[in-house]
Amino acid sequence: MKKLHYILLSTVLLALSSCHDMLEEHPVGLATAESYYSTPKGIEDGLKATYTTLRTFYGQQEAFFLTINGTDLFTNGFGGVTNFPDINDYSPNFLGTNAFVTTIWNNFYTGINQANAVIGRAPNVAGLSDAEKNRIIGEARFLRALYYFHxxxxxxxxxxxxxxxxxxxxxxxxxxxxxIYEQGIIPDLQYAIEHLPAKATQYGRVTKPASEALLARVQLTRGNWAEAERLANQVIKSYGFQLVKPYARLWDIDNDVNSEVIWSVQFTPDPLLNGAGNESHLFFIWDYTFNPTMVRDIENGRPYQRFMPTNYLIKLFDPSKDARWDGSFKTVWKANRTGVINGKNVAVGDTSIKIVTYPVADAVKNAAPYWLIDFKDRWVGNINNTEIGGMSRRYFPVLKKYLDPLRTSVNATDGRRDFFVIRLAELYLIAGEAAWRQNKPADAAAYLNVIRSRAAMAGKEKQMEITASDVNLDFILDERGRELVGEMDRWYDLKRTGQLLERVKKYNLDAAVNIKEMHLVRPIPQTQIDRVTNPGDFLQNPGY
Known part of the structure; x- marks a missing residue:
């Protein structure tokens, strides 16, 4: 299967390559947009440039801080507290001068303007059929809608x-x-649905089902329940997508192209094409090298320790029947050098660290031939060093969805894993929530049971089934947490359901003391406010 890779030519143009194609660079930066974009190749290169913004957001630190941290599911780990505490904590220091806010603002507007250029110029390009023009415009309008949606x-x-x-x-x-929804996002996606193919000629390009799936997400956010359900059903039933079984297989790095992915952002093992790469693998790992039988290696990853699961996230799962716990989190490490733990010799390949989600007696922990880190459901600051959150937020279950064992070295940050933006399981969640909002709890339970059945441990399928009476907003949010944990949507989910303040105050004690109504939006970058010549028309968000 072919994938899109991108390399910047001049400041806005990209050359497209598949993993089997030879990249050919041309000095297009010497040409003006007026002349170059008037050619079929030029407008196609302009479209490829519009995709670039995707890789400045998906898989990057700024986006994770602004989409999964400061929620009910993740708080700061050791690296988050040490380096960037303000976003999670909704600190008074979280202002328009924040570099992460500025970065995503600038990059999205770069992508939007590039899309505008393609959309505006494509109709006048000679040598393209109407169908080709419509496809190019459709892809650009999808991307513009996505950037504005964020x-x-x-x-x-x-x-x-x-x-x-x-x-x-x-x-x-x-x-x-x-x-912006009524004149931009929604009509852009409707145009993309009308003009894009069901399957792209090159893997990674936007398609009709990707457009329908994103519009389903948009309509859910807007409260248009019936339309959200209709669109989700369309994607579920019409294109042959299937849930990957078992759940853990979905995150196998050799399985980037699979039946569940509706659309993903492409990365590559070629360092010449990968740019900064997908850095997701860095942020959810704690520093296992404190253990005397562990040294940093490729398999276990480079630990930036930015994000730590909250107690609430840990308690969301029942590992005895729900395979998504073991499919999503790493809790056992094997020694990669010899050493001594609790007075016992540990050989390479022996268990060196084991994290459990229940309390264990100190005598049992002290007798184990490995570090046994337990869970007593106490918030960090009120724990000992052998509990989850111990050693100053260093010990916690590691989200393994993004681990990248194919990196070139132990310190490499440029991961090659694709980033799944939309996958089929989310469409069942959208349809289930939309059905429940329309007072159809039995239909909602049926949608949710599809993904719960996939998540069931062998022989536990019946135990994972729910009934109509089980479905309410809390259950829907919990199920989204179990299925989509770490996938850059939690802050959006809590905001759109009106649960951000309530759940953060209840489940993220680092953030509870500071979060206010003002935090339902981020601060506008100060650089933007400082540069406009009509500051009276462009005010900062209230409270910042």
Whole structure:
């Protein structure tokens, strides 16, 4: 299967390659957009450039901090506290000067303007059929919709333009979120649905089902329940997607292209094409090298220790029947050098660390021939060093969805794993929630039981089934947490359901003391506010 890879030519143009193609660079930066984008190859390269923004967000640290941290499921690990505590904690220091906020703002607007250029210029390109023009425009409009969707969810009212900006623009206005949905995001996705193929000629390009799936997500966010369910059902039934079984197989790095992925952002093992790469593998790992029988290696990863599961996340799973716990989290490490633990010799390949999600007596832990880290459901700060969260937030179950054992060295950060943006399981979750919102709890339970059946341990399928009476908003959010943990959607889920403040105050004690209504949007980057010549029309979000 072919994949898209991207390499920047000049400042905006990219060359597209598959894993079997030879990359050919051309000095297109010497040409003007006016002349180059008027050719079939030029407009295609302009479209490829529009995809670039995807890899500045998906798989990157800034996006994880702004989508999964500061929620009911993740708080700061040791590296988060040490380096970037403010977002999770909703600190008074979380301001428009925050570099992560500035980065995603700038990158999304770069992507939007690139999309605007393609959309505006493609109709005038000679040598392309109408179908080809519509496909190019459809892909660009999908990407523009996605970029605006992130912006309005993060920042609320933002500057909105569907026209290419040429030269320096010094004014901006904040357009209401509803207008951006009604005049931008929704019609863009409807156009993409109408004009894109069911299957792309090159893996990684946007398709009709990807557009329907994203619009289902948008309509769920907007509260258009019937339309969200209809679109989700369309994707579920019409294109042959299937859930990967068992759940853990979904995260096998050699299984990036599989029947469940509706659309993913492409990365590659070629360092010349991969840029910064997918860095997801860095952020959910704690420093296992404190153990005397462990040294850093490729298999166990480079530990940035940014994000630690909350107690609530740990308690969401029943590992005795739900395979998603073991499929999502690493809890056992094998020694990669000899050493002594609790007075016992440990050989290479023996268990060196084991994390369990229940309390264990100290005498049992002290007698084990490995580090036995237990869970007593106490928040960090009120624990001992042999519990989850111990050693200053260093010990915790590791989210293993993003581990990258194919990196080139123990310190390599440029991962090659694709990033799954939309997968089939989410469509069942969308349909289930939308059905429940329409007072159809039996239908909701039926949708949710499909993914719970896939998640069941062998022989535990009946125990995983739910009935209509089990379905409520808390259950839906919990099921989304179990299925999609760490997949860059939790902050959005809590915000759109009105549960962000309540759940953070209840389950993330680091953030509970500070979070307020103002935190339903992020601060507008100060650089943006400082640069406009009409500051009265472009005010900071209240409270920041």
């Amino acid at each position: 912006l309005v969810q993060q920042f609320g009212d933002v500057h909105f333009s569907l026209e290419e900006t040429i030269g320096v623009q010094t004014t901006a206005k904040r357009t209401p979120v509803s207008t």
